[in-house]
Amino acid sequence: MTAGVRTGRDTSLQGLFAPKSIALVGATDKSGWSLSTYQNLLTQGFTGSVHLVNPRSPEVHGQKACKSLTDIGEPVDLAFVMVPTPAVLDVLREGARLGIRNYVILTAGFGETGPEGRRREEELHAFVREQGLNVLGPNGNGYVNAAASITPYGLAITQPPLAGPVSVVLQSGALASAVLTFMHARNVGLALLTSMGNEMSLSVTDVIDHLVDDPATEVIALFLETVRHPDEFARVARRAAEAGKPIVALKIGASRLASRTAQAHTGALVGDDRVVDAAFRQLGVIRAHSLEELVLTAGLLARTGPLPGGRIGVVTPSGGACEIIADRAEQEGLEIPPFAPETTARLKEAVPDFATVQNPLDVTGYVLVDRTLLPRALDTVAADPGIDAVLALVDLPRVPPADPEAARAYFGAFAEAIRRTDKPVVVSGNVLTDVTETGRGLQAETGFPHVAGGIDHTMKALGAAVRWSRSLPDVLRTQPPAPAPAAVTTGQSGEVWTEHRAARLLADHGVPVVPSTLTADEDEAVAAAERVGYPVVLKAAAEGLQHKSDIGGVRLDLDGPDAVRDAFREVRDTLRHHGHGAAAPVLVQPQRSGGTELLVGIVRDPTWGLTLAVALGGIWVEILADSALRLLPVTPADVRSALGELRGARLLDGARGTEPADLDAVAEAVVGIGELARSLGPRLESLEVNPLLVRGSRVEALDALVTWA
Template sequence: MTATETLTPSATVERVRQLFNPKSIALIGATDKSHWSLSIYKNLIDGEFPGKVYLVNPRGIVVHGQQSYATVADLPEVVDLAFVMVGTGVVIEVMEQVADAGIRSAVVLTSGFGEVGEEGAALEARLVQLAEERGITVLGPNGNGYVNVASEITPYGLLLPGKLKKGSIGVVLQSGALASAVIQLAQTRNAGLSLLVSMGNESMVSMTDVMRYLVEDEATKVITLFIESIRHPEDFLEVSRMALAAGKPIVALKVGRSEGGARVAKAHTGSLVGDDSIIDAVFRQNAVIRVDSLEDLIVTSELLSHAAPLPGRRIGFVTPSGGACEVISDRAEDEGLLIPDFSAETEAKLAEVLPDFASGHNPIDVTGYILIDPLLPIKALDAIQDDPNIDEIVYVADLPHEVPPDFDAAVARYSLQGDAIKHAHKPVIVMSNTITDITPSGRAVAEATDFPGVVGGIHHGMTALGRAAEWSERYRAAIAAGAGATGGAGATGTPIAVDAAPGETFAERKAAALLAENGVPMVPNALVDSAEAAAEAAERFGYPVVVKLAADEIEHKSDIGGVRLGLADADAVRRAYDDVVAAGRGAGAANPTALVQPQRSGGVELIVGAVRDPKWGLVLAVGLGGVWVEVLKDSTLHLLPVDRAQIKKGLESLRGAKLLNGARGTEAADIDAIVDVVAGIADVALRLGDRLESLEVNPLLVRGSEIEALDALITWK
């Protein structure tokens, strides 16, 4: 357990705040021979760090043109932050000196710890123990430090590209090398940062600790994450809900996609639940915006930093190009954004300002006539700003890439556009045609005119708009339901006590009985131990019937010939009984018997299963079932608990959802009834407690409002 984990959340935030806001810094291991030392010192000086920077070198010589001190103990004051960049073998000794000097925050740049193997991990454990015992908050080791842009505090190990633009995007990265790439991309897109942290090994201060700080940080509006692994799942969920309640979007690029394999090989559900698909479910349920590129990470964060929450999905577009209109229309469909028709009144206003050959439909193409009348886009913007059919406006424009021939004229033109955008009656998002660097010339014009931020390119911009619209809907729903409410309500009944041995499997007979006892609609069945008894049961149910092997040792009966379908008379049932029992013995079952069930036909088969993930707990999978489970893998996942609205939305997201809606004249399913049954199965899984490894219903047969589980399997840890 780390020091930050033993503290209360408020105490953790306060210690992280002290770490990121020092008034004095000591660079320990400073030397002109190290590019790390040179870079950090230059970053602090060029970044106009308002406090004192002390250099510590064991020789006490002049370093970087400044007199150094031989030890931390020689410093003239107790500094707020020690930046440690000494050799791996002396880090512990130096940290003891840091503790003796009363310094309470440290960044350890040095590598050679847990990332290199057991010996390094042992050294890292010593570092953490020392920090815990002496009350030091440590960022790293093996990290580049941080850049507090909002407060001009830049103890960062790689050279920064000049003075960074201040903004409201807080960035947390589990990557040292990519941190500089993110900084460079943010600079070239003129996206302002509040804080950027390179986490290193997270030996003490974790990603979620920094996220918690950013939720409370007044300078931060958007939390941006580059994630390799989520080390504290419960904390991540809690902080994500806090961020949503605070109205701060989280944008995440999660790398390391993998086919996690079956969590539980005994259940078909395992084939649907992989590491990355669970992350998708976690993010979706907790309103974390997932992107899949660094470009989308920055573009989406930049848009949200000045346009969240969006009032809706209905967008009016003003563009200077017919081709741009077509690209926009295609991308809007991809992202679930709406391009409604303008009202008759708006079209009349547009007819007054646009040339005769221009179209007044949405998206608007003001055409090449803009070269004759540069104010035409502003006039179009003014004409649509009160349209009742749109929620916001996208204004396609870009800052100049070259030095304008007449800088003052350019400033005047962009000032007019900027004023029109700021004073529009609806939110206006400026978007460029392509994602290109905002050059020094463009930045100079933007600064001279206070022109709003430009979202980078139609492709990435429309991705960002779609994500922003979805997050905004989740935010409003969470506020309406109670701030931060994203998950379900948990189990609704008392815990279910089950007499099951560790590692035991409940095949259909026992699993079906357990589910039926707890409200899950199961197909009727009879357990029989002879061919004659099977025939008698079939007569009671009425033909046709199904005969299935009953043997707890055999999880997947159909794989060994243990299922016989469509049996229409007593003789067929007797033969089927003998066949499935023989198949069971051949597969190693000790005392196989059989189940007889009425045959069901028609409808749509679903699979509903809950599998315990070792990191995230129970994960519910719902998808097309029967024999197609592992072929189609058409499923939606939910981290339990989950509410009915999310179950319903998941069902509607299936590729096979049209089958439930009554495709090709078939009977439409009662979606709400399906949701009730799925929620009931999820509730049973939760009530079974921590011993449950997996619970699966496959298939769940849906015929209109008739819903029945035809088979079930339960495994125990």
């Protein structure tokens, strides 16, 4: 059943993540997990009741232990289960009788271990669903609710997490502690961190759903090995976008293997990882590619929220940093525009005579003489009407400064300048280093804002934040997918429909297709050519023949009956030579010339479903490998956006005097192909039109291929 709408379960997770009393079931001095969990609750500020449960030891961790949940004798909001694998179900049965609705199961040995473990997990899951329980795990470390100082977490927390606006959901137990450590090192505040375990009952999407409504959470960071419930993931991602809460996701498992639909050219353009990119882009999810990028991007967005645009004003005390920032800005698609004349004039009055006033601005090392120079320059740059956001380069001190009072005055003045401006200000260090207690204390004293990281990480995070901000209106306008059109006749299992049959399917459903006639002999071929007018094209049309040109099965520019007869014989000979028999049919079509050839391909991704690829068609597919992907269904606006991403997009605009394409007509045809694919049911593996010829307002499919799973 789809996560998030399971029958019988109380969908509120408040009791799970904000319990007032916790029982550690299976607590024992023999287990480091048990001791760590208990110590975390004691040392990280939990003010509720903690009950230790062990049927064999009257004392655990120096405290009195109860023999069972029943023996506690008072209500329990959360049971943290650490008993041996065979005993887990009995604990939940006892807990359910007592009215305990929320559980974290640390114990492993379930679905991750093989058939017997899967059987145990299925039995456990059946009981959980029947009782409507909230269960995190099994095989998970628990969670850290820093916002409420509640830490039923099975690994030692060496540094207290800093409470803040970023929540983290991980499909990994071992990496959770590394993320906690890095967030502390970079002064990124945590609301809730959850280690999901096997996701037997509660899934990532359930937790995201909770975080969208959580007032302590402003940004959601995900570490994903897989997306178990794509429809639910799409739903909660849209909810997060509507709430203005960015989702940043590190999705691992990138595959170098193309789609299994190798029969189609589309298979070379669509890989697992590119489909993830397309899905995340359409859902407004920011994709990160490292744990550092995940945390730092989330931290920056928690500071800025949506950005008004990508025009960045840069203020630094370093010419070298200006050059690095300029290079990285171009790579991230950010603009560093010239300052307005009035801004330039004001800056010339402020900076030394030997400074060059331009964007990025190097105020020079004179900041060591005039401590007000950088804040004053920031004031001026932020007031520029052509600037959307300001990037300031400032390193926090790592050791106690020689003159603490001067340092407080400097960082205090800088913080005040940032507070005065009505534009977002992003602060970056030169390189990525830990924020020390000295820097953290100075920030707390002066109100100096979050420092995003080193230049490279900051520019990457800033680029992601700008792209997310730009995409947000489109994401908010996108409606959940409409039901697929009514199913039409489908092919047999493993069948391949080559051009003639595939083109007839397209034409029957409103997709413009070049006229064609299937012929059995030379006379029929000549008669067909006379009807459509010369020049014509002859194509091999044997059943199952997928790539006609690879075997020499296409003849072009045939301008008369004799040429048609000669070509017919040549194509027949080629078919016979390649084992397609002596009587295979030959297709006759009018010759089309000029225009631009596109590929429109659709393949079925095992997670996300039908995926559209558009690319330059014909021979350019293999040469350029340049495509844009979208998940179906698509709108005309989606298609136009995808076409605009192609490196060869200018060909459609009428480059070098060619006829501009009617993009509305192209979009209509591509949407029609997509809707046809959706109507073909779950057995469709791929549908490819290559090429789709575009010449002005004429849009025609010249060749097609349909593969059935």
